[in-house]
Amino acid sequence: MRVRNKPWAKGYIEDHADKMVTAPEPLKGNWQSRFPSEQPLFVEIGTGKGQFIVEMARQHPDQNFIGIEIQMSVIAVALKKVVASGLTNIQMVHTDGEAVNTFFDAGEVAGLYLNFSDPWPKSRHAKRRLTSPVFLAHYADVLQSEGQIQFKTDNRGLFEYSLESLNNFGLVFDGVWLDLHAATDGVEDIETEYEQKFSAKGPIYQVIAHFPKAAE
């Protein structure tokens, strides 16, 4: 997501250090200290303007949530939503979500959300896609046993790639949706800002999957 620079962002983030982490590595293994209650921790990588993760936190008070976003001008908008919500079970993290295993401990994460990630359409950039094997290995490091990855996108090429990549990595599919907004199985769909804006152009794809147990 490309956005205009927001001059207020830096100061706003500094003023809300209770809701926003800018140096995540020291918290490895100790993220629950950022929340009033110790609860299963769900993480969105590339949280954008935060609508999805804030709404998740609102609907699931028995879970803790973290939204990770690299762009300061974007996460500042998400942070505003967090502050306005008054919710205490959500934290923002301003960092690169690529190396989650450097700041989450083994089994520390209950579930991961990837929503409308950058498609990196050129083959030579495939390694940068958040569903490529190198990232899947990181997710495997931090997810608890049976912890799920939930991935949605409107990009057909990225979804084709991701189904192959997750399958080839050995992940077990729990569900596949090829037109999420037309689904009749009662699946929960909390929309992102992007999804609301662009979904009329084509179907939203989603897959939910988990890593097999190590002993299998």
Place this chain on the structure above:
Amino acid sequence: MRVRNKPWAKGYIEDHADKMVTAPEPLKGNWQSRFPSEQPLFVEIGTGKGQFIVEMARQHPDQNFIGIEIQMSVIAVALKKVVASGLTNIQMVHTDGEAVNTFFDAGEVAGLYLNFSDPWPKSRHAKRRLTSPVFLAHYADVLQSEGQIQFKTDNRGLFEYSLESLNNFGLVFDGVWLDLHAATDGVEDIETEYEQKFSAKGPIYQVIAHFPKAAE
């Protein structure tokens, strides 16, 4: 596929016993005897009116092909195409394709095609779908090592189910296409009669996958 009864079908099939097998079990392990050359054997389950498999046989003279179809009035139409083609690397089999392991031997089949299979949309009929675990177990019995299943459909629900079912069974995806007719990767697509007639209504989905090696 529902079709009108064709009074000529039975006699036509009897007249072309060199191209058509009606009692497949005795040929188990010996299907190459039906062809002039011993070549890798590819099988379409539910061959319908035969356009796909006849065109495959035409384009791949170094392979042998079998089309299986349960409905006599349908396979008689396919048989006409086989006879008209003059091809010797294709045979029709009039039987129920559900129990392929009763008439193919272990490793006898190089690859399987499932095209626009009956979607059996009701959950209680899921076991009848040709990508359900009971059928996948049969395919695993007859396919040679690394032999592929190629499955295409225009039915979204069936494709969602099939991706999950193949993945959960442990098959390894070699390719996934969510709009085969829009693909730009040069993938071969030989259309079935049904595909030509109905594809304008929505995307054609395809997955190609293989069973992992037993030793893996």
